[in-house]
Amino acid sequence: MTAGQKSPTLKQVAERAGVSPMTVSRVLAGGHHVSAEVSERVLAAVSELGYRRNDVASRLRSQRGSGLVGVAITNIDNPYYAQVVLGVEDAIRASGRRILLGTTAEDPEREATVVADFVGRQVEGIVLVPSGARAHLRPAALAGRPLVLASRAVPGVRADTVLVDDVNGSHEATLALFEQGYRRLAFLGNAESVSTSSRRLEGFLLAHEDAGVPVDQTLVRRGAHSVEQACETALDLLALPQPPDAFFAANNRNAVGLLTALARHRTDDLVNGAVPGLAVFDQFDLAEFVPWPIAVVEHDAREVGRIAGRMLLDRLERGEDARDHEPPEVPLRTVQMPAQVVWAGTPRLPGKV
Amino acid sequence: MTAGQKSPTLKQVAERAGVSPMTVSRVLAGGHHVSAEVSERVLAAVSELGYRRNDVASRLRSQRGSGLVGVAITNIDNPYYAQVVLGVEDAIRASGRRILLGTTAEDPEREATVVADFVGRQVEGIVLVPSGARAHLRPAALAGRPLVLASRAVPGVRADTVLVDDVNGSHEATLALFEQGYRRLAFLGNAESVSTSSRRLEGFLLAHEDAGVPVDQTLVRRGAHSVEQACETALDLLALPQPPDAFFAANNRNAVGLLTALARHRTDDLVNGAVPGLAVFDQFDLAEFVPWPIAVVEHDAREVGRIAGRMLLDRLERGEDARDHEPPEVPLRTVQMPAQVVWAGTPRLPGKV
């Protein structure tokens, strides 16, 4: 049973048991309508040869589908997307399907490659956290396989979508900063091609409008995808002649980068001589130690993945039902998950602002 | 091009182009030895029908292998394992292979199911973070497919293994606590079935021996797999009549749980009236804000994954070379990655201990 050795085939099992391949197939399928004596002989041959059925060949012949769901995210290192993947697995595990994983690093070309590879490998459907490009998401490119977009939408792509209430979450968190008396707010977010980034910026801008506070565009920084990039951006903002008095980080990686920069820059609990206003989108570990209050826009990433997975299963099962009938036009659905502001960090001491 | 529609086959392309399936196959394979005129006609039919080759069927016939590597980890939510997965992807991406993902939740039964499923789906090899059970890791169960164990070893399982230098890392970090003057050390770790847990405990115990400090077994707590469990365990330790004066957290999840508990329990920078001694295995975000020094045993999880992936590729390519020759007995390899102590958190103020 060394590595180079070929796996035994059903035919070899049949020869050893002295029956036809058909009979072996029947025994493996559950042994109905097979005599006990023959069944035993087959099972003995199976265990002697260490035979394991080739699922791929089995599925090819019986047209059962690959049992594969392609999940493409931008970066599995971001705990947010790891949660999304987990959620998709929660949703599909019971159906016997498994996840084929791809990462895109927010690169449209890599995303196109991953999608094409998924399609070639016969995934039954795809859950994608899109980078924003859309050419490779046309129905033709997907060969008719259902696509669910998770976290972000792509204009012009017709697909079921699970969104987080980015606009309202950001709006509310930004208003909270104004209520605390902050006025010069910085925004740290993803690239503009990413819809969450735009939607969260939208909430940020709407709040400025509502509060009658002008936006200082020099404090809006987009494009940081990693903790390191976000940390540098934040340090850059802190070094400004007129630095911001508050910060809104539009996602987990930007939040950690921002806080790391503030930690390096602070004197006791002050940054540039004051308590910085803080709001972030996405939870993060160890908020308990941050010595300032933080408005956190909480939402359930795992549930985003679960819902995306369920939407996909929905289409797949509908497809099965519709094999003989006319497939009904199923309308596209967009689910928007709530995002609510909670407070983390150290509660403000009275009179400290 | 709606969801229910069947994908076109090579045969249909051939009919449309008025050629044999063989010719279509040739064109798709690169178009060598095909006339320009025929090639064009085929390509036109391909794009008109939106044909995409079925990679699964192609691989079945040409015996090229599935191009799939099964990666089974305990919990993708733990950023440590997310990094391992990323590392494996780094290593295999260039070879055109892709990751089939499974999670086991440290459950040996689920691990066995995942492995069997991987084998049935014809993965070329498996990278596994093992739960500790071994029945399903026998060569027969793997149908001769190469297995690489990542992070943890399993006694009695013959497989290439990538380990972290758990014993020395823990030993060194524990000694650092003794040097700071701490004497009642608590240990928070994984289940005993997990080899990292045992190895890290071993380093912890060895350090006690070297320092001539007796171990208080009531302070050794194993079995917490999540942040929540670890937090509860830590709170339990803190509520002891004689609480520990220092803590060693044997992995990322235990570290975050421990620190969260300490954050809740502290008064200013003190816990039970003193600065707690802290050592943890695995890095974590936002250590900058922890108001105490922490000895962190650093190691590169992504590199663990990369090396595991490379070891697997090594065996797969060796297997190809050896198709005609005698496959040489390749010895099993165990790579041990360094783990070194670095200091994080807030540096100790002189005379504060």
Add this chain to the structure above:
DNA sequence: CTGAAAGCGCTTACAG
């Protein structure tokens, strides 16, 4: 340059 035949490993549909 092009194609008819056979087969990868399995299962469906049909006979007996």
Add this chain to the structure above:
DNA sequence: CTGAAAGCGCTTACAG
């Protein structure tokens, strides 16, 4: 209850 034939979608090996 058991098996010979055909085929899932593709490619190899062989003819022409």
